[in-house]
Amino acid sequence: MAVFIDGDKKHFRQLNGMIKEALSSDKNAVINNVNGQRYIAAGLEGDFDIVINGVPGNDLGIFMDGPFIRVYGNVQDGAANTMNGGALAVYGSAGDIICYGMRGGSVYVRDNVGYRAGVHMKEFGEKKPVLVIGGTAGDFLGEYMAGGIIILINRQDAWRPAGYFCASGMHGGVIYMRGNVEVGRDVRVESLGERDKEVLTFHLEVYKSLFEINLENVKIDEFNKIISTGNRPYKKLYAGI
């Protein structure tokens, strides 16, 4: 059984207090009528299952480590900011800087994301964050990306799925993108290897089952792979030479 929480017109401190209390005795929570409350599930650790109905405020799931959150609505700016583990599924679109500095876990967005998605995502050892976007992304996708995986499915075949300045300053990780690819210097576009295809197949299957969208028009071979040309693009800048 899940606990039901009504978020209607509650201040974020009050709402987050109620969520914390509910999860002290229960693993599942459904939060209804959420509208703009910030920091939901901030720093939350453990295998909780949370459903949010409405539009949660900025920094949803910031520093979170473990929970699975489903949002039936759009999310605002800064969702999954510095998220460490767990999963977030957005049944709608996301605002700007989703997955900012994300370190682990996975985020699936059914529709579109705003500017600077995945800015400065990073990975270390086993920790490898993943951001999967069903639709399109705003400018600066994967800006300063240092690790992890971004998959841009572009399921509606937009001509320019990632806007301008994709992968600016990228120096690690990988972006898989379906459709017209335009990237700056410091990165290169490659065709897929066998391992890439396995990774893509896995995440596309998860996407399909989460959102019940069959992606009939999407073929694995249509994806391009964007990686950085070196892992220390600024070494000359900071080496004093």
Next chain:
Amino acid sequence: MNEGKVRISSGCAIAGIIDRKREMFSGTDIIESIAVMHERSNGLGGGFAAYGIYPGYEDCYALHIFFDDKGARQKTEDFLNCNLKVGMTEAMPLRKVKTVKKPPQIWRYFVRAKEQKLMEAGMSEDEFMVQAVMKINKTIKGAYVFSSGKNMGVFKAVAYPEDAGEFYRLDEYKGYLWTAHGRFPTNTPGWWGGAHPFNLLDWSVVHNGEISSYDANRRFIEMYEYECTLQTDTEVITYIFDFLIRKNNLSIEKAAAVVAPPLWEQIAEKDQKNREKLRRLRGTYGSLLLNGPFSIILSASNGMMALNDRIKLRSLVAAEEGSRLYVASEEAAIRRVAREKLERIWAPRGGEPVIALLEGADDIFLKQDEAN
């Protein structure tokens, strides 16, 4: 200490609602909308602009003035009586709100310029009013005109916006266009005059962000007899739009392309006609490019425009529902007040203006001289 002696950098929330069929609605919606974003402000500035609120006085300029003391009010009224025909005069109707502390005296005057003075000065009534307002603000200590448009008004305070709305009894007014601002100044003492919206004639601007090109913009605009007395970003933004649209007759779209032009590599991708147009605008008005992170709402009698900086360093969401168009820093602020189902909700791209004009209006600013 007043603005101008210190630098301001701010977080802030903005919101705007227009009914394009001119259906009137009370200030309750905009207050509820901006209140959702409480965390974006810190109680050091909140304000509203409302259009259509003085239907009995459409022909008069409504002056809203802060006074530090009786002496400042006396001096100002002497100045008004000498230069203007002063109609209805009253203390601003206010409500006591615990969190709104130490308000100045707030009065409003419905005025027209004296014909003889206009002839002597040889200028339009709009221009005459601009000069009169600047003169009061510059020369009468303790007096500050913070609203001077026709059939519109700005209401602002050192307070959270929802408290400022309560204080000014905005639930009792009806308008077709409302904008709001919640301020989070990080580097300045709060001052009533320094809250947003900033207003000149029918223009009002609310603004989130900071303009790092301020001095370049100011130097250019001061060549055209605008005096930047507050030294705030918002003041210079207002003058830039007044200059481009009222004085130089640019369309609102072109004015947006001046302050937030596409980057050169984006211009290069356009078809020849647009490429030439954008090059010309940048060549002529290059000094009016606003650099730095911002989202603004510019409004005037005929509508509003919301605009982001070209690389979108501040958030902005827009939505449509019948004849209403909403904009806000956060989606939740729109959803709180949307009446039924939003038909369309979207995040505008950086530098892409969201323009909402009244039905039948050609451009955003109604020139008073043409209207008369």
